[in-house]
Amino acid sequence: MEILDVLEKYPEEWVESFLKKVTGERIEEILKKEDLSLEDYLSLLSPAAKNYLEEMAVRAHKKNLQHFGKTILLYTPLYISNYCVNECVYCGYNKHSDIPRKKLSLEEIDREAKIISDKGIQHILLLSGESPVDTSIEYLEEVVEVLKKYFQSIAIEIYPLKEEGYRRLVQKGVDGVTLYQEVYDRGIYQKLHPKGPKRNYDFRIKALERAIKGGVASVNLGALLGLSDFRKEAFYTGVHSKYLLDTYPSVATSVSFPRMQPYLGGYEDIDPVHDQDFVQILLAYKIFMPMTGITLSTREEPALRENLIPLGITKMSAGVSTAVGGHSSDKENTEQFEISDNRSIEEVKESILKKGYQPILQDWVPL
């Protein structure tokens, strides 16, 4: 069964009416269970489960400790180009955005990579806008060649490729792919992506499977929370990640629950996800899929990031600039979104240690 068929088994209306029917009693039963079903996960995302956050936290903490121990893997994102042909209405890199466009040369990438690597980072996440002309596979192959000199693990967060594209990048040294569906609700997806290749919902949702067939060892998925009802979006993220783990058990699957951040002069129609909701989602997911990782970005505030560590986070970004060339240049440059945690890598490491967790800088050997 393909992912689209699996998602179709859980139509919006069914999810909505299910969420309303969940009782406190059911939550208590679920919290005693060892293995959770998708329906159990959905129950933990319900408004009724809000009253059980502490119980859920205890459970999520224990399960995470068992699977990942007291460790947090650190990585740094590297923005290499903000050229984009898409028109995502919520994004600062939107084709119509009047921002200075920049694509890093290989020399500039070398410089940025060296600065990040000198701080001890071994896991890098390469990001770019979607522009097959400006950021072609050939260019990306060259970029990966440069990064290989500095990092043990190279992941990409770029536009969806065909299987062959992924295979070529894997051969150069890419081992992981992050790709957010942005929003699983098809109607809202079409509205928010009016034009450009990204309008193709199906091509995007199947991308991670093409990446797996192309040879990547890990995939990270998620929905941009705030674009649609967050409970449903978090549920579909769980459906998707369970499908990937069931279908491709040798691949390490992880998720992110990025919350929509405003960008300059940008999209206002955000359905806010409050801290309490955000925590509920993280806990529900961790109890449901304790063997998979959860990545937390610098979109979140330092204090919240620290408090979330024992609740099931396994991977965090640090030392982040979302501006292209932002690591080596002081020049004001337009960021894709505003980050909330501006601390240095050293500061993030310190705070993780203080919380009783070990920051891990390397968890991969390139083979």
Next chain:
Amino acid sequence: MKNKDQLQLGDHFFNSRLLVGTGKYENHDIMKKSIEASGTEMVTMALRRVDLKNPKENVLNFIPENMTLLPNTSGARNAEEAIRIAKIARAAGCGNFIKIEVISDQKYLLPDNYETIKATKALASEGFHVLPYMSPDLMAAKEMEKAGAKAVMPLGSPIGSNRGIENKGLIKILINEIKVPIIVDAGIGKPSHAAEAMELGAKAVLVNTAIAASKDPIEMARAFDYAVKAGRLAYLSKFGEVKARGDASSPLTGFLRKEQ
């Protein structure tokens, strides 16, 4: 030279029958103290975590000096990857021991015996002292032994599960039939589980999560040291027969004796 009751792996001898891991600790300092408290002489670590570029982060720099290193191939999904990781470990100065861990199932983290046998063959023939981690299966264990493994390491229950020796019957069969040492690896959640494995006749146990993820890893490491020693002593002392019930005072066949 072998003396008293030592664990023998190839031509290496160890006084402690407890092997410990390095993962999941809250920091390197507690890890180091826990290793010391455990009385172990052999420490396993994932090569993928060995950060050769940053001495401050390199786990090797926090393992007490007199330890025998047992790098493991965690992260390998097939024999070929395990073989490559093993070679990187040797080139990085981790010695000749290698624990083969091939896992192609991220859900239950169960080892792939078939790929593990292939990797065992290849690495043993290149002079590695191979310790394969496996699902307790007699035929697979025999293949690994034949391929040159210096010990066979069946799991008690899935990694990190703390569920104890769920495969007791199968592990007992390996203990009876395999000539190289059986080391129970994975699933040991408390000292009593470790003692149980040793009483069963395992030659050693490997423990990580139960120590590292406990509230006080240093004290827990000490507790495991005692448990392994107690279990070993009990095994050597031979148990009395376990009886389902007391002896009947008037045996049903007593009349036969009277007739004699």
